[in-house]
Amino acid sequence: MRILIMGGTRFIGIHLCRVLVAQGHEVVLFNRGNRPDPVNGLAQIHGDRRVPEQLREKLEKEEFDIIFDNNGRELSDTQPLVDLYNGRVKQFVYMSSAGVYQASSQMPHRETDAVDPQSRHKGKFETERYLAQSGIPWTAIRPTYIYGPHNYNALESWFFDRLVRGRAIPIPGNGQYITQLGHVEDLAIAMAKTIVTPAAIGQIYNISGDRYVTMDGLAQACASAVGLDPQGVKLVHYDPKDFDFGKRKAFPLRQQHFFADIQKAQDHLDWHPNYDLVEGLKNSFQLDYLPSGKGEEKGDFDLDEQILAFS
Numbered sequence: 001m002r003i004l005i006m007g008g009t010r011f012i013g014i015h016l017c018r019v020l021v022a023q024g025h026e027v028v029l030f031n032r033g034n035r036p037d038p039v040n041g042l043a044q045i046h047g048d049r050r051v052p053e054q055l056r057e058k059l060e061k062e063e064f065d066i067i068f069d070n071n072g073r074e075l076s077d078t079q080p081l082v083d084l085y086n087g088r089v090k091q092f093v094y095m096s097s098a099g100v101y102q103a104s105s106q107m108p109h110r111e112t113d114a115v116d117p118q119s120r121h122k123g124k125f126e127t128e129r130y131l132a133q134s135g136i137p138w139t140a141i142r143p144t145y146i147y148g149p150h151n152y153n154a155l156e157s158w159f160f161d162r163l164v165r166g167r168a169i170p171i172p173g174n175g176q177y178i179t180q181l182g183h184v185e186d187l188a189i190a191m192a193k194t195i196v197t198p199a200a201i202g203q204i205y206n207i208s209g210d211r212y213v214t215m216d217g218l219a220q221a222c223a224s225a226v227g228l229d230p231q232g233v234k235l236v237h238y239d240p241k242d243f244d245f246g247k248r249k250a251f252p253l254r255q256q257h258f259f260a261d262i263q264k265a266q267d268h269l270d271w272h273p274n275y276d277l278v279e280g281l282k283n284s285f286q287l288d289y290l291p292s293g294k295g296e297e298k299g300d301f302d303l304d305e306q307i308l309a310f311s
Contacts, residue, residue, distance in 0.1 A: 001065035001090075001195070002026045006049060006072065006081070008042075009035035011150045012095065013070050015188035017042065023192065030059065052080040059084060066195050070095045074123035075130055086136045091195055094131060096124040098142045098206060098260045107178075108212070109260040111142070111204045128204065139200045141191060144208040144260050145253065148184035148280065149288035155181075156284050157294060158252040159222035162304070164295040168234040170307040172255045175216035175237055180259035182208030183275040183283070193269040200268060206260035209280070210273050215253065218277075225281035238307050250303040 003020055007013045008029035017038045020027050027039070033046035047058040049072075059081075067089055072078035082092065099121035101109040115125045131138040147156045154161075162169050190207045194200040213221060220230035240255065265271055275283065289295065 002028070002063065003066045003068065003195075004028050004030060004059075004062070004064040005068045005070060006030050007070045009038055010071075011152055012146065012184060012187060012191075013068075014038035014150050015148070015184050016068060016070070016191055019188045019192045028062070028064070049077060049081070055080050056084060063088065065090050066093065067091075068093045068095070068191065072127060075126040077123075078127045079130060082131065082134050082136055086134055090137060091201065092131065092136050092138045093191060093194055094127060094138060094140045096128055096140045096142045096204070097121045098144045098208070098258070100125040100128075100142065101260075103256060107257055107259060108180075109206065111206060111261075111264055132202070137201045139194045139202070140204045141187075141194070142204060142206050142260065143182055143187055144180045144206070144258060145182070146184050146187060147181050148284050151184070151284065151288070153252070155252050156222060156225075156281055157289055159219055160226060160285060160289050161294065161299050162301075163223055163226045163228060163233065165299070167301065167304065168236045168308060169219045170236045170238055170250065170304055170311075171215050171219060172238060172240045172251050173215070175219075175235060176214050177253075177255060178212050178214055178257045178259055179218065179253055180208045180212050181218070181277060181280070182273065183280040186273040186275055189274075190265055190269060190271045193271050197269050203264075203268065205265040205268070206262050207265055208260055208262055208273075209275070209277060210262060210266075211277060212259045213277060218253075221277050222281055224278045225285045236308060236311050238311055242310060243306060245303055245306075248303060250307065 003025050005013050017027055021039050028043045030045045045058050047054045049055050069078055100115045100119055102114040102116040128140045187207050223230040223233045
């Protein structure tokens with residue numbers, strides 16, 4: 001099939017491109033052209049999706065079987081693309097987020113759970129709702145935390161930064177909030193499976209790893225990935241209310257339980273995560289963190305020092 005990927009050169013798109021090209025599809029990227037091709041020989045169309053006139057000018061005469069929208073955050077990002085290709089594509093796959101769910105005392109989150117209208121991801125849910133109303137054949141993906149090579153978010157690297165320097169790891173609360181990570185390669189495989197699964201049309205899927213982990217447990221899993229004794233890592237717990245960090249983040253994850261049920265995706269898509277957490281973190285550390293040289297940089301630990309001085 002001929003497939004359009006919006007973005008495609010930063011994180012998820014790199015891995016998705018590799019999967020789709022390996023399966024024999026013709027992949028075309030639409031982006032601003034600021035980064036190299038993730039796979040040699042891909043076609044790229046350069047433009048700014050946030051300018052609807054430019055989007056139409058660049059894409060109006062292009063035909064695709066499938067569209068993957070990986071980087072639409074607000075409805076205004078995606079609506080022009082949906083309107084342009086409604087009636088012209090077999091499927092529109094939208095990258096949403098498990099961040100749309102309303103906090104609940106009943107976990108894990110399921111696809112039918114209530115969404116939070118005040119969430120910073122509300123644009124994702126508004127886009128899902130528009131897709132459902134538009135008539136275009138659609139599928140939405142709701143990942144939890146995504147990790148793996150090329151991750152531009154300071155997630156696993158936040159822990160690696162401290163572990164490779166022998167620093168203590170400050171963790172808010174008592175370290176027992178439960179969370180969930182999914183490896184980006186597993187996500188890409190699941191995404192590719194949606195386009196060969198008729199039952200995926202009109203569906204929302206949580207995608208992540210199949211195990212949950214506490215905040216303390218995540219720090220220890222990162223230690224194992226780095227090659228350290230997980231029981232030898234110094235974890236320092238603190239109350240965030242004791243500090244005023246302004247808009248800066250002292251910790252890379254939500255300070256709440258945050259994990260989702262992936263059974264629907266497993267059943268519908270005949271998909272199962274290949275990576276367990278420690279092996280996935282090793283993959284990220286060895287293939288991305290070490291080659292990047294981040295562990296040799298000075299690093300910014302000002303907020304850590306504030307916490308450690310108080311503790």
